[in-house]
Amino acid sequence: xxxxxxxxxxxxxxxxxxxxxxxxxxxxxxxxxxxxxxxxxxxxxxxxxxxxxxxxxxxxxxxxxxxxxxxxxxxxxxxxxxxxxxxxxxxxxxxxxxxxxxxxxxxxxxx
Amino acid sequence: xxxxxxxxxxxxxxxxxxxxxxxxxxxxxxxxxxxxxxxxxxxxxxxxxxxxxxxxxxxxxxxxxxxxxxxxxxxxxxxxxxxxxxxxxxxxxxxxxxxxxxxxxxxxxxxxxx
Numbered sequence: 001x002x003x004x005x006x007x008x009x010x011x012x013x014x015x016x017x018x019x020x021x022x023x024x025x026x027x028x029x030x031x032x033x034x035x036x037x038x039x040x041x042x043x044x045x046x047x048x049x050x051x052x053x054x055x056x057x058x059x060x061x062x063x064x065x066x067x068x069x070x071x072x073x074x075x076x077x078x079x080x081x082x083x084x085x086x087x088x089x090x091x092x093x094x095x096x097x098x099x100x101x102x103x104x105x106x107x108x109x110x111x
Numbered sequence: 112x113x114x115x116x117x118x119x120x121x122x123x124x125x126x127x128x129x130x131x132x133x134x135x136x137x138x139x140x141x142x143x144x145x146x147x148x149x150x151x152x153x154x155x156x157x158x159x160x161x162x163x164x165x166x167x168x169x170x171x172x173x174x175x176x177x178x179x180x181x182x183x184x185x186x187x188x189x190x191x192x193x194x195x196x197x198x199x200x201x202x203x204x205x206x207x208x209x210x211x212x213x214x215x216x217x218x219x220x221x222x223x224x225x
Contacts, residue, residue: 033212042217043155043198058212090154092213098143098202100213102154 003027006091006103013081013110021076021106023091029101031094032074034058034066036087037105043090049074081110112137114214117199121220128189132219134182134199143202144175146184148195149218155198158184189223196220 004025013019023032034046035058045058047066055066063085065077078085091103117134124130136144144161159166161173161182172185182199199216 035215040217043215045212045214048212056212088152094213097160098213099145099157099160100147100155100200102156104154105152 004091004093004101004103006089006106008106009104010107011109013108015082015110017081019078019081019108021089021091021108023074023076023103024072025093026072027093027095027101028071029093029095030071032068033092033094033100034064034074034076035090035092036060037090038087046076083110086110114138114203115199115201115216117216118219121222123222123224124189126189126191126223126225128223129185129187130189130221131186132184132197132199132221134216136180136182136201138201138203139180141201141203144182145200146173146182147198147200147215149198150195158197186221191223191225194221194223
């Protein structure tokens with residue numbers, strides 16, 4: 001089983017719908033991240049959390065929200081999805097040496 | 112200026128070739144440096160950390176030049192299986208903490224052909 005698990009792996013949703021992407025980890029790391037990846041733009045940070053009570057905006061947080069339900073769980077929500085949020089989304093954790101470990105990604109399409 | 116910039120690529124090399132990727136970063140307070148590998152439509156995976164003294168892992172050699180804010184990755188004796196996107200990653204210090212959030216370069220595509 002993967003150490004960092006994302007669900008769903010693929011999702012097609014309609015404009016205006018609320019959607020939640022979930023991430024869970026078994027690595028015991030405090031730090032968790034949500035990134036999106038678009039062709040030609042690389043990985044961009046949406047939100048990050050250094051522990052359960054800590055939530056921080058990344059470089060592209062508008063239109064997104066997160067919840068850190070437990071050390072092992074970090075979910076990303078799109079309150080009202082729009083087509084330009086179509087992307088590949090990655091959850092990651094990092095250890096004290098800042099090495100990151102990624103989930104397998106969620107391919108989201110907003111139509 | 113982007114925080115982390117990489118060679119745009121793509122690089123197309125024959126098997127057995129030596130290829131080098133470069134990466135520059137803008138924040139002189141950056142603490143940690145890494146190279147990740149990403150296969151098509153897959154998640155990035157850590158290839159190696161980069162240490163000030165330079166480090167080697169088999170056919171891969173990474174170097175860091177803090178004065179020039181420059182990181183490199185050298186791949187010797189390229190294999191077909193080395194074909195992937197290589198991401199330069201920098202841990203940018205955030206607000207005085209000893210660790211911060213990771214910033215990724217856009218990646219360099221490598222294709223190794225027979």
